[in-house]
Amino acid sequence: MGGIIVKEKIGFVGAGNLAEAIIKGLTNSQSPEIRMTDRFQDRLLKLQQIYGAIPATLEQVVLESDIIIIAVKPKDMVDVMGEIKKLAFAGKLLISVAAGISLGIIEKHLPGAAVVRIMPNTACAVLESVTGMVKGSQVSEEQAKSAAGIFATVGKVLWLEEHKMNALTAISGSGPAYYYLFTELLLKAGIELGLSEEEAEILVCQTLIGAGHMVAQSGKTPGRLREEVTSPNGTTFAALQVFTQAGLGEIIFKAAEAAARRGEEMAKEYAG
Numbered sequence: 001m002g003g004i005i006v007k008e009k010i011g012f013v014g015a016g017n018l019a020e021a022i023i024k025g026l027t028n029s030q031s032p033e034i035r036m037t038d039r040f041q042d043r044l045l046k047l048q049q050i051y052g053a054i055p056a057t058l059e060q061v062v063l064e065s066d067i068i069i070i071a072v073k074p075k076d077m078v079d080v081m082g083e084i085k086k087l088a089f090a091g092k093l094l095i096s097v098a099a100g101i102s103l104g105i106i107e108k109h110l111p112g113a114a115v116v117r118i119m120p121n122t123a124c125a126v127l128e129s130v131t132g133m134v135k136g137s138q139v140s141e142e143q144a145k146s147a148a149g150i151f152a153t154v155g156k157v158l159w160l161e162e163h164k165m166n167a168l169t170a171i172s173g174s175g176p177a178y179y180y181l182f183t184e185l186l187l188k189a190g191i192e193l194g195l196s197e198e199e200a201e202i203l204v205c206q207t208l209i210g211a212g213h214m215v216a217q218s219g220k221t222p223g224r225l226r227e228e229v230t231s232p233n234g235t236t237f238a239a240l241q242v243f244t245q246a247g248l249g250e251i252i253f254k255a256a257e258a259a260a261r262r263g264e265e266m267a268k269e270y271a272g
């Protein structure tokens with residue numbers, strides 16, 4: 001992550017949750033020139049105050065940026081592409097974050113456009129995102145490098161084939177919410193077992209962070225780490241048996257499969 005300098009001017013169409021996470025991460029690590037547009041002026045003024053990004057019209061974002069990150073909901077993509085089509089976007093790199101909208105659809109709406117389709121997650125805000133990226137047919141090597149450079153400043157980057165995008169979305173796009181849910185439920189369990197809310201929060205959150213660092217830094221697989229804390233017939237063993245008997249593995253597979261299937265359905269809906 002360190003050492004990457006983003007030289008290009010970056011523009012955002014849509015300044016919602018994900019755009020803010022990326023802007024936060026980018027401005028955390030360096031000071032690129034960022035323009036942004038949104039339907040809500042108040043939202044733009046708030047982000048300007050916090051991150052110094054410049055409120056702009058869609059036209060200014062497109063004309064005055066080298067790289068345009070389209071961060072609106074999939075349902076708004078067709079409208080936004082219609083607006084961009086009227087402007088001089090040739091030579092600019094467009095980056096789409098919209099779940100379920102294929103490169104084919106974007107290239108159909110914006111013929112000749114250089115497009116990279118990505119799926120980051122909101123951990124961009126703390127520079128710990130992982131961004132899956134797919135390169136469109138008109139994207140040069142240099143543009144691909146620039147796109148990867150932006151997202152490498154806010155975490156890790158993984159180029160992959162487009163047919164794997166729904167699987168990636170199910171794992172790392174939606175994934176943070178799975179860990180948040182597990183964290184919420186463990187907090188609740190801690191309180192029910194007699195801890196105060198504050199005590200449970202310290203214990204649960206630091207355990208999540210510690211386990212994450214162990215997975216990242218110990219050089220051991222998650223399975224090996226699990227075995228190391230599970231003495232036969234001990235406390236962890238008792239808990240893990242309950243997970244296994246309740247079919248946790250199957251539940252997790254079904255959940256990930258549902259997310260991937262929803263991605264496929266969305267792709268069909270938006271393919272028209």
Ligand SMILES: NC(=O)c1ccc[n+]([C@@H]2O[C@H](COP(=O)([O-])OP(=O)(O)OC[C@H]3O[C@@H](n4cnc5c(N)ncnc54)[C@H](OP(=O)(O)O)[C@@H]3O)[C@@H](O)[C@H]2O)c1
Pocket residue numbers: 013014015016017018019037038039040058071072073074076079080097098099119120121122173
């Ligand atoms: N949140 C995540 O964790 C995450 C992770 C990976 C990918 N994504 C993808 O990122 C995209 C954005 O998600 P989000 O959670 O950031 O959504 P969001 O918070 O709803 O942000 C989108 C923003 O864009 C605005 N907008 C819509 N159409 C516009 C237009 N024509 N011109 C200007 N602004 C416009 C929206 O305004 P309105 O509120 O008026 O609609 C909203 O403020 C989605 O496609 C999603 O699939 C999200």
